[in-house]
Amino acid sequence: MIATRHLPKRSMHQTDLFLLAMLLILAVPYLLWRLGRTEYVAPLVVVQIVCGILLGPGVLGAAFPAYYATVFDPGVIQALNGIAWWAVMVFVWIAGIELDLGQVWRQRRECGITAGLALGVPLLFGALAAMALLHWRDGWIGPHGARWQFVMGVGMACAVTALPILLLLMEKLAILRQPFGQRVLRYASLDDVAIWAVLAMILVDWQRIGLQLVFLVLFVPVAWAFRRLMHRLPAADRWYVGLIWLALCALAADRAGLHFMVGAFLAGAVTDRDSFDGPTLDLLRHHVLLVVMPVFFLSTGLRTHWSVGGGAVFAAAGLLLVAEVVGKLAGVHLAARWLGWSRGEAWLVGWLLQTKALIMIIFVNVLLDRGIITGDTFTALLLMAVASTMLTVPMVAPRLQRLRAAG
Template identity: 30%
Template sequence: MTFSVAAHAIAALGAFLVVGFLGRRFARRIGQPGVVGEIAFGMLLGPAVLGWAWPEAQAVLLPPDVLQPLRDLGHAGLVLFLVGVAHELRLDGSRLRDRAIGFTALGTLVPSLLAGAAFGGWLVLDDRPELRGTAPTVAFVLLLATTMAVSAVPVLARILADRGLTTTRAGRLSLTSAALIDAVAWLLLAVVIGIAQPGSGGVGTAATVLVVGALAATLGRRLLRTPQAERLCARWPWLMAVVLGVVVLAAADTAETRGLTAIFGAFVVGLMIPPDSPHWDAPVRWVSTLGLWLVPVFFIATGLKIWTGSGGLPWLVAVLATALAVLAKIGGGYAVSRLGGEGRTEALRVSVMLNTRGLTEIVLLQAGYSAGVLTPGLYLALLVMAVVTTSMTGPLLSLIDHRQKAAPPPEPRQHEHPASR
């Protein structure tokens, strides 16, 4: 890389980071998670405006020798961020003993999977090449079912913390259910990638990946839980953060070179980190935060590629995908939570929380796009669905709280003696 190209890439990197910062600030000013602004500014708004107003902008401002290293850097940021995502999937036995967890998780997972499968079946029957692509039908339908089902644990955790709901029953119920749903989603994604990759061995490869990944995560967690590893992490947390970052990038590259997606390598490393160890929290947080700061670079670089190859946003498909996603998550979650014994307000609040898809959705979409399962046009439509469903969470929770405060208290029963209350 020549000096002029390096300087050009550094200037573009600075501009990308500024766009991400402005997107986060704008989103938070209007009460939205920062990732919504980053996606809107980086992947949707910026590339779309450049494509419409100045079609030659990419060739002038971001030639291939400048854009490619930025894409690699953004991809590395996404991989580093996934360490925190995997680390957030903390499913201990005390959480799972509440039977409402099973009702809630199944109530949002099953209707969402069915809605996504129906959506994928419609696209297969419609057979529009710009949407259907050439992926195997099973992989295509299964991926769409998975994208409808996912809930974003990191974004949901941030929303709960901002609203002081983390320790409430609704908060614990939604966060644990989301972790269960996401665990299933990652397993289904492994199957999709195994089927879709040519010559990968199909489901056999997916099963091998799952088994090897589970064994590696279990063994790695036991090693990192030893007193020696705990002392080392407590004494030199910055050094362990650097080591963790290098290991994550190496694991992601290994997975990529073996025909899988880098996401699996990063996710396995994230699962190795002991969830109940306070010493590992800081290194994981630092690595994940660095990745989070670089994610806007991924959004913009990917957005430019998507918009140039999509032929525009298929609005009808985006609206239909969003409607199905909301109906399946909120409707299904509310109905089954009520069957599980939750009150109306709590059931509605939990189902709205689980409708948050956030950056986890983007990761799944990117994996599907990289594997050739999603076309650029369908990627954009599902991206809009992810942004809309995530941005709905805050306003809907505020509306539920407002209606709850405005509702009159229940009247006492006629036969109830005042002294008994």
């Protein structure tokens, strides 16, 4: 009784609000996904992203401002952001580990042509859409963004393929372990590397370029030493040391003027995939998605804004969606003609590479953090990513069924 009487009331209040926020984060998407049976169009991950938008200031905050301000007060948001940062760093680290660049190198001609066109053409279309937005009205470019950074960033957001979501969707379509599915993964893996390379280029700070060069120069020998160390450690110790390596790389990259997400990806990309047991790594990815990534989706939704007007944001999202869909399909069809693919393959590959969601959202979060884009641009890109990902299975599944029936 005495101990309870002396507990700070504000601390108890903050705890209750945090748990209420966690209840909303976990319960609302699950109930919508399960009761609405959205799995065909929108997996649980996509529903969680949509719910993050609905629970954000643009929808819940606009409809019930007093309630929103009470539940998501600054203390709660700060606590949620801390969880979200670590969750997404671990997720990006795992994505880097899972890259199979050796297989890409063995098929380098096909992968280089396909991945290059599948990335380059939608990047061009997205960049043109970004320039159209800048000519249309103000409110899209961030306070610290140069025009070239904005155009390149939005263009790259249109070109991104989310490798983790692609894995989930191909698993559901029963093509993940088939030769065709492995081909698509190789294309997406190469694009995944390009995404982070372009992000590093966008984030180059000319006032801190020397520090960034020092980071990159020192990273090579340290990464080599880390790989050798991992092979000498017992299997049980590698997981813990891997997480220490992740935190170190993220901190070093952030202090050098790059974003901590660049460091997290590099930490995974230089890690030998054979250092970890494959099924356990898959299980870790699923557990991260289950336990902590919903917090990242909610924190992403809390950053959505509609200050230039809801109609303008939706129009921008529609323009970006058309640019990325047409660009991706056009790029893959060019590759198909060049490489002599069989009829129908370009359509399937093009739509599978439309999946965006997680990696693209992480990418634009970084752009928003650095002031390159505004909250309105972020919201438009988020809506585009959700729509693009939701279109993938409905466009691919019928064609796959017809091919299986014909075969």
